[in-house]
Amino acid sequence: MRAAALLFACLAPLLAGSEDSFALRNITIHPVSAPEIAAGTLVVVDGRIAALGASAAVPRGLRVIDGKGLHVYPGIIDSLTQIGLSEISAVPATVDTTEVGDFNPQLRAEIAINPASEHIPVTRAAGITSVIAGPMGGIISGQAALVHLDGWTWEEMDIRRSAAMMLTIPVIQAGGGRGSPPGRPSFAEARRNYEKKLAELRDFFEAARRYRQARLAGQAGFKTDLKFEAMLPVLEGKVPVVARATRERAVREALKLAGEQKIRLILAGPREVEGVVKEIREHNIPVILGPTHVPPLNEDDPYDRSFTLPGELYKAGIKLAFASFSTSGARNLPEQAATAVAYGLPYQEGLKALTLNAAEIWGVASEYGSIAKGKWADLMVTDGDPLETRTQVKHLFIKGRAVDLDNKHRRLYQKYLARP
Amino acid sequence: MKRVLPAILALAAALGAEPPSAIAIRGARIVPVSGPVLERGTVVLRDGLIEAVGENLSPAPDVWIMEGKGLTVYPGLIDALSSWGLPAPASASSANRIPQAGAPPPAAPAKGPEDRPSNTSWLRAADLIQPSDRRLEEARGAGFTSAAVFPTSGIFAGQGAVINLAGDRAGEMVVATPAGLYLSLRSGMNAGFPGSLMGVIAYIRQSFLDAGHYRAAQAAYQRTAAMKRPAYDRAVEGLLDCPRVLLPAGRAAEIDRMLRLAAELNLKPVLYGGHEAHRAIGRLRASGAPVLLNLKWPERDREADPEQKDSLQVLEFRDKAPSSAAALARAGLPFAFYSGGVERPRDLRKAVKKAIDAGLAPADALKALTLGAAAIYGVSGRLGSLEPGKIANLVVTDGDLFEEKTKIRYVFVDGVKFEPAVETPGEAAR
DSSP states (O other), X not given: OHHHHHHHHHHGGGSTTXXXXXXXEEXXXXXXXXXXXXXXEEEEETTEEEEEETTOOOOTTOOEEEOTTOEEEEOEEEEEEOTTTBSOTTOGGGBOOBOSSSBOTTOXXXXXXXXXXXXXXXXXXXXXXXXXXXXXXSSEEEEEEEEESOOSSHHHHEEEEEEEEEEEXXXXXXXXXXXXXXXXXXXXXXXXXXXXHHHHHHHHHHHXXXXXXXXXXXXXXXXXXXXXXXXXXXXXXXXXXXXXXXXXXXXXXXXXXXXXXXXXXXEEOOOXXXXXXXXXXXXXXXXXXXXXXXXXXXXXXXXXXXXXXXXXXXXXXXXXXXXXXXXXXXXXXXXXXXXXXXXXXOHHHHHHHHTHHHHHHTXXXXXXXXXXXXXXXXXXXXXXXXXXXTOOEEEEEETTEEOOOOOHHHHHHHHHHTOO | OTTHHHHHHHHHHHHTSSOOSEEEEEEEEEOOSSSOOEEEEEEEEETTEEEEEESSOOOOTTSEEEEOTTOEEEEOEEEEEEOTTSOOHHHHHHHXXXXXXXXOOOSSOOOSGGGOTTBOTTOBHHHHOOTTOHHHHHHHHTTEEEEEEOOOSSSEEEEEEEEESXXXXXXXXXXEEEEEEEEOOOOOSSSSSOOSHHHHHHHHHHHHHHHHHHHHHHHHHHHOSSOOOOOOOHHHHHHHHOSOEEEEEOSHHHHHHHHHHXXXXXXXXEEEEOTTGGGOHXXXXXXXXXXXXXXXXXXXXXXXXXXXXXXXXHHHHHHHTTHHHHHHHHTTOOXXXXXXXXXXXXXXXXXXXXXXXXXXOHHHHHHHXXXXXXXXXXOTTTSSSOOTTSBOOEEEESSOTTSTTOOEEEEEETTEEEOOOOOOHHHHHO
């Protein structure tokens, strides 16, 4: 018996694709895209889901993991983070999120990602298998990437190197109110600055459009410009624009811009939506939800304004995905969704907004986001409902490979647990 | 001889040489504030004082008679905290640069209370008066004849004075000085200590404790032969002089804080601001401290973002601030009004009307603008009502003072008559 086990251990590496091929048996499967399967079998071959069902056949020689008492879900996608771009926000040398200047579409966050970031294992332990890593700052901040939370290099992490163009809608930063920091300009002056920025943004789009026409026409003396090159897929609708817009004025401005420039818009972090929700719905604009665990935006908002917003947007018919907008806070993403579910978002929609909706919004739903035959096996195996705080992630698979769940938090926990 | 005197006086007045020394306003409605209203009365002014007030007076033959039919006579109004007649704050610090016997103001940022930062407590408003200040005329045009004026820059800004709002020479305008020490809680003015509110309050406490020690040390030195002399400190001298201390207290929490501070340091406080006095009536009653209400009622910044929604707390603060006057009056507590941030004196009556609309009885409003203000500064024996022997500061209107269409016809300051400049329509529309 022992000899047989030893033999298997020796042979295992020789079996083709053994590292990313396995079967989970006797496990509750939550495909998200289909009804759950109790005591089912999930077969992963060469990193992809080969079969799932109550009695799916397991090929001979495949590694089998007993899933008794466990649940398997698609891996969670955090739809906006700075993971890999920022390590310790208070130490500038470890922060690589922001470039100088207002218009930097040519920047690619992906190549700046630090695959050895301590945040990556911590985030994975929460069941998160992939994230959007986005640059910040200025108006057009650069290209956000969809990456796996595993890999020795950014190339190994890559899913979509240009998942979206990041845009921050300018805001009117006026002083004068009680408690406003000193040295802020008057409202009139701030509004002039704001209108100037908006005009610059429109001019930039216009210049990019003219660049594209000149390029298509093969104009003599045409000079390549990386900024405008980066705008081409945006103008052609191949890459969406993620517009960060919190207040209603910014959301309106984002919608207006999308209409004028005929671009694919994704709204990120809107929190003041009463007056614009209809328009968001009418134009089928997906919304990336900001963290729910934040105080309400306005002093007189109901205490649970941030909790109920996802449910309200869902009821209005808007496609939603959750995001942490964070680095160290990404690990709390399931709890952010759980609170939204406790305050009116249907449970299944909460799960979808963490998985399949995100994959759809980022254009990778044919490969990721649910447990379905042919998709990559980005899976989390838990001992319960992932929207419950007490639930533990027992295994995590990225493209069928088991990922180490050890991380800095766990090591610190063990360290201080052992303190005499 | 006696009969020709009025004619001579009239001639003199016409030439602008010497004002008549005795004037009577006859047959006017008289509101003395200190007593019942006289529907048809006469008030006689002589040599800058009120000589008589009554219904059936027959003024002496030398008195210049003004027919008062259709007019109402009030005591002149008092701005209970003002900068009228004082140079703008910048020049207050230039007064600072005049070489003085004390230590020069430290060039380096202050490190602690021992450097006496933001302390110009030795400045006296009475020494700074500029009779040529254009605002004096505007203030008279709005019915104001006196003001308690204070230097206001710094934490220990300086000593105030009660002044009359007309005079050829600064010294003639002063009614009482010092009227009190003006304190603010401004921090971070010179990049040194104190840079925070807690630092300012600690600094104020330390300064008053230092003043107490200074007094004791000086007294001991007078008595003792062989004793090291205590250093002279003008910053502390100013603290010892003051009959009362003006403390900033707008919000209820600030009122509470300042009353506690005053009690701890054994000061005689006068609170200024007072927009949440309606929420602190209990504390104010227990302390008996007078409140000066800023007539610049809180309002939405016209510059503010039109899309910015004000919170309920802010809206309530704005809505209830003018009711503070009525709340203080109902509780029988001493209060007065001051011009604060109201730039044009002629807007002040409108601002008082807001307090009346919020429940203040017009008689109480008038008292707060006259005798009430005078009592707070200890000059109610000189100013604030129409009584024989008081300073002849009067305002004469063609109707009720708080009616919008009422015009101010004359004001008298120290018995000298002024006619308000006629407003040009363009100016009125501004």
